[in-house]
Structures are given as C-alpha cells and as structure tokens.
Amino acid sequence: MATRINTATTGSDEIFFQNEGVSLCLLVNRYAATMRVVDFRSGPHPAKRLFVTSLARREGVERVYTLVERDEVATWARLGFQREGTIPGFYKRSDAFMLGMVLDSNDDALHDSGVRPIAETVGEHDPLYDRVYLTARRLAKERADQPPPQVRVQVAREADARKAIANALRAGRALTTFEPFGRDVQRVAFACTARGGFSLGASVEMQPCFNNAFLELLTGPRTEKEAALTTAALRLLCDELFERDVVCCFALSPVDDLELAWAYAANGFRRTGVLRAHLRSEHGRIDAFLWSRKLAQPTDG
Numbered sequence: 001m002a003t004r005i006n007t008a009t010t011g012s013d014e015i016f017f018q019n020e021g022v023s024l025c026l027l028v029n030r031y032a033a034t035m036r037v038v039d040f041r042s043g044p045h046p047a048k049r050l051f052v053t054s055l056a057r058r059e060g061v062e063r064v065y066t067l068v069e070r071d072e073v074a075t076w077a078r079l080g081f082q083r084e085g086t087i088p089g090f091y092k093r094s095d096a097f098m099l100g101m102v103l104d105s106n107d108d109a110l111h112d113s114g115v116r117p118i119a120e121t122v123g124e125h126d127p128l129y130d131r132v133y134l135t136a137r138r139l140a141k142e143r144a145d146q147p148p149p150q151v152r153v154q155v156a157r158e159a160d161a162r163k164a165i166a167n168a169l170r171a172g173r174a175l176t177t178f179e180p181f182g183r184d185v186q187r188v189a190f191a192c193t194a195r196g197g198f199s200l201g202a203s204v205e206m207q208p209c210f211n212n213a214f215l216e217l218l219t220g221p222r223t224e225k226e227a228a229l230t231t232a233a234l235r236l237l238c239d240e241l242f243e244r245d246v247v248c249c250f251a252l253s254p255v256d257d258l259e260l261a262w263a264y265a266a267n268g269f270r271r272t273g274v275l276r277a278h279l280r281s282e283h284g285r286i287d288a289f290l291w292s293r294k295l296a297q298p299t300d301g
Contacts, residue, residue: 012179015055021045026052028059029179032280035059037066038183042075049079056103062285063277065100073097085273085290089248092210092298098290102277126274129255133271133289136261143228143266151194151232153240156201161189164201164218172282173219175254178203181214190240192233198226200233204241211247211298220253220260227259234267242295249295252288254279261289269293 015026023040035056039048056064065084066076069091073083081099090096156164161178168174178189185205192200201218215237221227241249253260255274273290280286 013059014183015059017051017055019047022047022051024048024051025183026055027180027183028061030060031177031179032278033060033062034278035061035064036181037064039066039068039072042072044075044078052079053103061103063100063102065098065275065278067096067098069094070097073099082276084275087212087248087250087272087290087292089294089298090210090212090250092212092247098273098275100276100278129274129287129289132255132258132261133265136258136265139258139262140266143262146228148232148235149194149229151192151198151229151236153190153192153202153233153236156189156191158189160191161201161203164191164199168201168218175218175220175252175279176203176216178216178218181205182207184209190237192229192236194229194232198229200230202233202237204237206241206244206246211245211296213241213244213246213249215241215249215251217251217253217260220257221263224259227263230260231263231266234263238267238293238295245299246295247298249293251291252278253291254281255287255289264289264291267293 012030013028015028017024017026022045025038025040027036027038029035037052052064066081067087067090068076076099077083081101083097083099085098087096087098165174165177169177178187180187182205185207187203187205190202190204192202203216205214206212217230221230238249251264251269252275253264269291270293271289272292275288275290277285278288
C-alpha cells in the first residue's frame with residue numbers, strides 16, 4: 001500500500017510503500033525531477049526494483065538514488081543502481097554510500113525496466129571532471145594567502161528565503177529550490193551579503209540523530225569577485241555548523257562550475273563522488289560533484 005505526504009509548498013512528496021516484503025519511503029523532488037529511496041527493510045527483494053522504477057515513471061522522475069551503509073551496497077548494485085560516491089561520517093561513525101540510476105523510457109536500446117545504468121555514462125575520473133577539480137584545488141592553494149572579503153551571514157526569514165528562490169528561478173540561476181533531502185531533519189535558511197550588492201541565499205538541512213548537514217547554495221558565482229565572496233560565505237557557514245556540533249557536511253555543485261568548485265576546495269571540502277544527471281539546469285540535466293568535509297569529531301552525546 002502506498003501513502004503520499006506533501007512535505008513542501010514548492011513541490012516535494014514523501015511516498016510510503018509497504019507490503020509483506022518491502023518497506024520504502026520515496027522522497028520526490030519535483031523541481032529537480034529526482035527521487036531518493038529510503039529503505040526500511042534490507043535485502044534484495046525483487047519488488048523493490050519494480051516499485052521504484054514504476055513509481056519514478058509515474059511521477060515524472062528522471063533520476064533515482066539512495067544512500068546506504070557499506071553492507072547494503074551490493075544489494076542495490078544488484079537492483080541496477082551504480083555506486084557514485086561516499087559521504088564520510090554521514091551516519092556519525094560510519095560512511096554513507098550513494099548509488100543512483102538515470103531513467104530514460106524513450107531509448108529503445110534500454111532493458112525492460114527503462115533504466116540506464118550509470119556505468120554506461122562518463123566515469124568519475126573523466127579528464128574534463130578531473131581538470132575542473134584539480135584546477136579548483138590549485139586555485140585554492142594559490143589564493144589561500146589572499147585576505148578574505150567581508151561577508152555577513154545571518155539566519156533568513158522563511159518569506160525572504162522564498163523570495164530569493166523565486167528571483168533565482170526567474171533569472172535562470174537557481175541550482176536548487178531547497179527541497180528536503182532527508183526525513184526528520186531541521187532546515188535553516190541563511191542570507192549572505194556584502195558591500196557592492198552581493199547577495200547569496202543558502203540553506204542547511206541538519207539531521208540531528210547523525211549530526212550531519214547538507215549545505216546548499218541557491219546560485220553559483222558569475223565572476224572571480226563573486227567566487228571570493230562565496231568562498232568567504234561558505235567559511236562562515238561551516239563555522240556556524242561546527243558550533244552546532246555537526247560531524248560531517250556535504251554539498252553539491254555542477255561539474256562545469258570551476259569557481260564554485262574552488263569555493264568548496266578552498267574550504268576544505270573534498271570531491272567524494274560524481275552524481276549522474278543529478279542537477280537540473282536551463283540546458284537540461286547535468287552531473288554534479290559531491291563534496292564532503294568532516295567538521296567535528298563524533299560524540300556519544
């Protein structure tokens with residue numbers, strides 16, 4: 001039996017499915033046309049694949065992914081998901097492994113599930129992706145001695161966050177609409193500003209039970225100056241998360257955005273994966289770098 005719960009005003013649903021062998025929660029992000037699978041019952045039950053792919057088609061989803069611990073990676077690989085990256089410390093004392101698949105029902109060459117395995121697309125160490133990542137790390141080192149610009153970061157009101165999202169969507173610059181990534185989470189929106197008209201919306205989704213945080217930036221920098229301001233804003237956001245005892249922080253960026261990659265690399269984030277067709281852009285779907293950073297040591301408290 002499937003149950004649907006709307007979780008956001010801008011287009012996000014939690015869909016629960018349970019029978020004798022399967023118990024799933026599917027988090028549908030309608031803006032990005034993605035769906036995260038949360039599995040409450042381990043094991044490679046054949047109904048999981050059938051239900052996930054059929055519901056993804058029904059909901060107009062183009063990409064499906066899941067986060068699991070190491071012992072469940074092989075199970076989801078047998079269900080057609082490809083390992084794409086890791087988030088160190090996601091479960092506080094253990095890592096999360098991200099696996100995904102891209103759906104394309106219009107391709108006659110696909111197998112009967114209508115799923116194209118990620119392994120058939122470009123690999124994580126594609127020369128273009130490595131060039132962007134290595135250049136970002138080089139820039140981070142070269143610019144490390146430059147004094148950071150002054151940026152103000154403060155908690156944003158919900159109405160102001162919604163207005164910023166609407167403006168970014170109209171301008172065609174939105175990387176996200178801050179839809180829920182997980183369940184039982186706390187989300188805080190931030191406004192990052194500086195002299196000269198710089199304004200950047202950010203949002204952090206924290207999962208208190210594991211002390212992890214998903215950090216999202218509403219837009220990417222357009223110039224080197226904006227990249228420096230974004231880098232400074234990220235540093236302050238990470239300081240805020242450290243004060244909140246966050247163990248691990250992770251984020252995403254388009255694989256072709258060098259300045260945004262520099263901002264993450266300059267703040268101690270490492271590329272720990274490449275997520276296929278995970279982001280939506282005005283030119284279609286685009287791969288994303290998965291960035292991860294350990295902020296604090298896990299505690300038993």
